[in-house]
Structure formats: structure tokens, C-alpha cells
Amino acid sequence: MSPYVPLVTSARGSRTPRRTVVVVSLTMIAVLVVVAVAGAVRLQTEATPVLHAQRVLPSIVRFPGGDLRPVWPTEGEAAAAVPGIGTVGASGGEAPLPIASVAKVMTAYLTLRAYPIAAGQRGFRVKISAGDVADYQQRVSESQSTVPVAKGEVLDEAQLLEALLIPSANNIAALLANYVAGSQAAFVARMNATAQSLGMTHTTYTDPSGFTASTVSTAADQVRLAEVAMQEPELAHIVRMRAVTLPVAGTVSNYDELAGEDGFVGIKTGSDSEAGGCFVFANRRVIDGHPVTVYGAVLGQDAGVSSTDVIVGAALDAAEALADSVADAIHVRAVLPKGTAIAYVTNAAGSRVVVRTSAPLTQLGWDGLHYPVSVTLLPLGTTLTAGQRVGTVTLGGTHPVSVPAVAGSTMPSLSLSYRLSHLL
Secondary structure, rough: OOOOOOOOOOHHHHHHHHHHHHHHHHHHHHHHHHHHHHHHHHHHHHOOOEEEEOOOOOOEEOOOOOOOOOOOOOOEEEEEEOOOOOOEEEOOOOEEEOOOOHHHHHHHHHHHHHHOOOOOOOOEEEEEEOHHHHHHHHHHHHHOOOOOOOOOOOOEEEHHHHHHHHHOOOHHHHHHHHHHHHHHHHHHHHHHHHHHHHOOOOOOOOOOOOOOOOEEOOOHHHHHHHHOOOHHHHHHHHHHOOOOEEEOOEEEEOOOOOOOOOOOEEEEEEEEOOOOEEEEEEEEEEEEOEEHEEEEEEEEEOOOOHHHHHHHHHHHHHHHHHHHHHHHHHHEEEEEOOOOEEEEOOOOOOOEEEEEEEOOOEEOOOOOOOEEEEEEEOOOOOOOOOOOOOOOEEEEEEEEEEEEEEEEEOOOOHHHHHHOOOOO
8 A cells, every 4th residue: 555645735836826916916006106197297297278269249340329310402412421430421312413603612622732821821912904804794794603803903812712712703713713724724624633533533524613514513522522622721711701801892791601600611502593502511510529520512402493592592401401410410429338248268178258348439420330340369378367458459430449358257277187188
């Protein structure tokens, strides 16, 4: 019988599986620690994406209210504009109409452009010739608007312009044309060239006085000329005079009976049966502390009527109603109230902060008028706090105004979950 041999299990062999598990576990823990540390380091050192701003305010905004409704005349043509604010519009179409003595605005303007009158001066001097007297007498026989002249009479430039613009003397228009350009034909050519340069594309001059019905224009063209002509100080001074005194003619009154009344400061009437009553005007007001000038023109009032008083009166009445309606509609108002949304600022996670005007932007205007708006945004960083300046908002108009644009709230920080999801 074989001796009994006990079965012995090796101690080294029995510990091998347990040790392997421990080593693997420790290795995994070490890897996780490294990953966690690396992640933490990256969370601390990774550059946070900069914020992004997007404008939401339109480039054109509207003066609050309805629409301006000027009191246009029921016949003929009319137009109006307020420099620095905008063009009111026009009525009656754009067909060129006879303008009668309104043409003398261009004659006076070109005279002063050729021979400016310095402050305190009287300009050039002209001695009336026998030919000038004969021209005057011929025009009287044709029932034209004139002022008496006598051979040997001396008139300076200021007096000639007064005779041209106040009693509306056709004979003085011819005299000035000959003096300035050498002939009436040359002067008329200069009138038309100047009209084209001013953008008066519907205007044709055929004589310096407007006596011929072929001298035509539109209300809008004459408003454009009035704005330019009134920049000549001597012209602006003369057209607001109610009367002038001339050596031979004596004291003569202005056909513009509104001059000096209710803000009217000129500039010229015109009338005949074909043209009807015409009036180009400038009306100055102070509105909410702001000086404004309403320029306007009415043409073709009571056309066909022979009475000068009637047709000129109709033109003055139409102009007064138009000027009042425009001036009464002008006021100062907040076009962009405080807190108007200007832009949105977003972060990488999609959180959004509204950028708003820090104060109201007010402007002088009328209901329905449009204004340009510009927005300048500053470079953004990674954070944004409530009230922080983000840019500048500028509202155009008579006098452009600007206010800061500021953040309406604080931008939330990027969450830990967002950061962890963007580690890789």
C-alpha cells in the first residue's frame, strides 16, 4: 500500500489573482486622477469665448405719430421744405407753370453773385439813359409792372434790387440783365445754366422779369432756389421790407403784404392772368426753442382772373395756410425712448442680454418723418455687467444726437456642465 502524501497548495500561486486586481484598480484610479487634474487645469486655463453682439435696431426710424398733413391749395401747384428737417412734399404735380415775377428771384440772385454787396455798402451805380427811359415807357404801354425812371437819374445796386423785388419792376430786370451779362439773351442763358446747376430740372427762363408766359417752373424748383437765394444777406434784407423809397418813383409798397407778419420774411410774389397768383415764401418760427424756417411756393392761384389784387391775395392766403400747417406740425419728441433695444449680446452657451439706449434721443420734426440711426458697438470681452457701456447710438436730423448704449442685465457665467462638455 502506497504511503499517504498530503496535497499542498502553493501560497504564491494562491495570491496571484488578488494582486492583479489591486494593481489594475490602482492604475485606473491614477488615470482618473490624472484626467481630473488635467480637466481642472484646462477649466482654469482655457480661454472663455468672447461675447458676440448683433444689432437689432433698424437703420431708419420714424418720428412717432401719424403722417404730416399740410394744408395744400386746392388748385395750381405748391411745395414746401424745412432746411435741416426735411422736404414736406408737393401738390398739384410737376408740370412746369408760368411763374410771372417770381422769376426775378433768379435775376436778383445772379446780380448779387456777380456783384456782391458788402455789409454797409451799396454796390455799383448806374446812370439811367434815354434808352432806359424808352424801355420803361414801352413797358408801361403794355401794362407791365414797372417803376418810373428819369434820364440822368443815378441808382445804386441796392436801390435797383429794391425796385426789382419790392414793386417788381420789369424795366429794372432788363436793366440789370444788360449790366450783369451785356445783354438780356446772355443773362437768360446764365439763368438757365444756374437753374440746372441747382437741380431745377423743370425750369426754363426766357426773360429776366418773368413777363413772358414761356418762363416756367414748378413749385418744388422755386423752393429749392429760395433756400439758396435767401443765403444772400442783401437779398434777404430787401425781401422782408414792406416798402422802399426810390429817387423818382418815391415810396412804393411791397406786393408781399405778409412781409414782416407772423414770421413771414419774404421772398417774392408774381401775378398775371396766365400765371395766376404766385408766391415763393420764407416763414421763420421758434419751435420748442429751436429756430426753423419753412420755405414754400404756391403757383397758379386763381389763374385766368385779371385782377392783380385778387390773384395775389389768393396766393398769399394759400401760402399762409400752408406755412401755418407745416409750422404747427413741428415739435420736439423722443424718437427713440430710453430703454429702446439696440442689440443683443450672446455668450457661447446661448445666454442673451439686451443692449438698450441709456437715455431718450429727441429730435425736431413732424409725424411720420424718417431719421437715419447709426450704432457703433465696442469690442466685447468675456463678461458683461448690467449698465456696462456697449456702444453709442446716434440719431440723425437737424442736429444729430448721441447717447450710450448699455447692457440691460449681467451676462450669466458659463455653467460647469457647459465647460465639462467642451473639454475635448
